[in-house]
Amino acid sequence: MIIHKKCEIEELPEGVIGQVGLDQLVHYTEEYHRSETAIIASFMEYLKKKGAYPDYYTGCSEAGYEDRPVIAANWNRVPSRNIEKWLDNRGISLEWSDEWMACSDCYKAVRSSPDSYCWEPSYVWTSDCEIVCRNC
Ligand SMILES: [Zn+2]
Numbered sequence: 001m002i003i004h005k006k007c008e009i010e011e012l013p014e015g016v017i018g019q020v021g022l023d024q025l026v027h028y029t030e031e032y033h034r035s036e037t038a039i040i041a042s043f044m045e046y047l048k049k050k051g052a053y054p055d056y057y058t059g060c061s062e063a064g065y066e067d068r069p070v071i072a073a074n075w076n077r078v079p080s081r082n083i084e085k086w087l088d089n090r091g092i093s094l095e096w097s098d099e100w101m102a103c104s105d106c107y108k109a110v111r112s113s114p115d116s117y118c119w120e121p122s123y124v125w126t127s128d129c130e131i132v133c134r135n136c
Helices: 036-049 083-089
Strands: 002-005 016-020 026-030 055-057 070-073 093-096 100-102 109-111 123-125 131-133
Touching: 036 070, 055 100, 083 093
Parallel strands: 070 093
Antiparallel strands: 002 026, 016 026, 055 070, 100 109, 123 131
């Protein structure tokens, strides 16, 4: 889809490309192929703007959890619903940032606070005060 309109290029919404043509009009083209990385990067920017302090982990090293990417944040700061499902469809887990931290070695997520009575940490503190997960 191409829309012709006289206006500033700075007004462009995300995912739209604008070019000034020979007719001095801005020609808008929808950017159809946004990579998954770009989508997640702009979602992380959105969370930062909302003050949700997001953390992205490339995987999960917690016992009993699937090893897949995790985005942890303060979700109270984000008004939108269905984010968990939206992330789940992309193979990403949603967690709370005050309950997770990163392994110093592989940077995967480990739970820092219990989620049940029988919970045991999936990490150890090293003598250098680093967190190392059960897999490292
Ligand atoms: Zn690790």
